[in-house]
Amino acid sequence: MIYLDLALRGGAITLLLLLAFLLWRAPISLEGRLSVVALALSETAFLIITTALPLDLHPALQSNLTLIASFTPAAITWLIVTIFLDAPGHRWPWLLASLATSIALFTHETFPDIFSLFLPMSVVLYGALLILSLRSRRDDLVDCRCRARPGFAAAIASLALLLTGGQATRFLQQDSLALALLQAVGTLVVALNFAVWLLLPDANRWPGETSSETTTRLPVQDDFADPALIAGIQSAMSAGIWREEGLTIGALARKLAVPEHRVRRAINQGLGFRNFSSFINRARIEAACAALTDPTQMNATVLEIAYEVGFASVGPFNRAFRAEFGHSPTEYRRAAQSGAFPDSEKSSPNAVNLH
Structure with missing residues (x-):
């Protein structure tokens, strides 16, 4: 033995x-x-x-x-x-x-x-x-x-x-x-x-493949990606489903009346996201960027904006925002007010350079 x-x-x-x-x-x-x-x-x-x-x-x-x-x-x-x-x-x-x-x-x-x-x-x-x-x-x-x-x-x-x-x-x-x-x-x-x-x-x-497509989140062309389902997901996102607090893949699948595994595959292989949180947070952060740079909302606090775009608290909002920009929402707003980057970049995650 x-x-x-x-x-x-x-x-x-x-x-x-x-x-x-x-x-x-x-x-x-x-x-x-x-x-x-x-x-x-x-x-x-x-x-x-x-x-x-x-x-x-x-x-x-x-x-x-x-x-x-x-x-x-x-x-x-x-x-x-x-x-x-x-x-x-x-x-x-x-x-x-x-x-x-x-x-x-x-x-x-x-x-x-x-x-x-x-x-x-x-x-x-x-x-x-x-x-x-x-x-x-x-x-x-x-x-x-x-x-x-x-x-x-x-x-x-x-x-x-x-x-x-x-x-x-x-x-x-x-x-x-x-x-x-x-x-x-x-x-x-x-x-x-x-x-x-x-x-x-x-x-x-594996996360972080060497391909540039992973970094920029370009859509992945795949035979299994369903164009009609992808269009339905994008339509639901445009309608603001991402504002729902605690939204899950299962809840999105039920609203679209399709099996959950098909929604996973469509978002991953058709839209290029590896996890559902990053997919939803992308829409929320884009909306937050618009609110943070909106002159009519300058008196709104970061916490109020976080609630408005669907985050349950300011902590997850700050972490998700830093993941996209490397800076906090407050720093982003300050940079926008001082004109640190062009207007065309103010609502474009991953395109900002605050230095």
């Missing part, structure tokens, strides 16, 4: 490194490539230092592998949020939490006699990632990611949650052969299925 564990770990390590090599050459974002490489390296180090058969490694090599393996929680989190959260600003809280968990793991591995927070922190982190992978589906417009979310969450976050939860409840002993085999088998199966999904020729899995 010990040699079976070594064979399984060898297969998993080979697959992880091959996957990292192939994706490093793929036309996806740098962050996407780095996240896969980070997970491959950290998981490889983890598989080496946790074998059922203790390896006679040089102390310096053992120490370095332990350090690299400690970043596994951060690498897992980085990969999940890179794939499933398009907005970079939404990823930082997750990355900071995962880094804290990795530091706790390193402390636990280096000083095992010291009380460690690693296991409870890991259980909370991986449980939250599992929920994130499933709940964020409601806002996702990329069809291949929507279909993959349940399996992806079950494969990666659930495996990590099972391993850490098993140790936290002492169901799995730290140095047991059962734990070692579960780590080896689970990692190999997850890596194999993940490789099959990632290597399929569909760059839409």
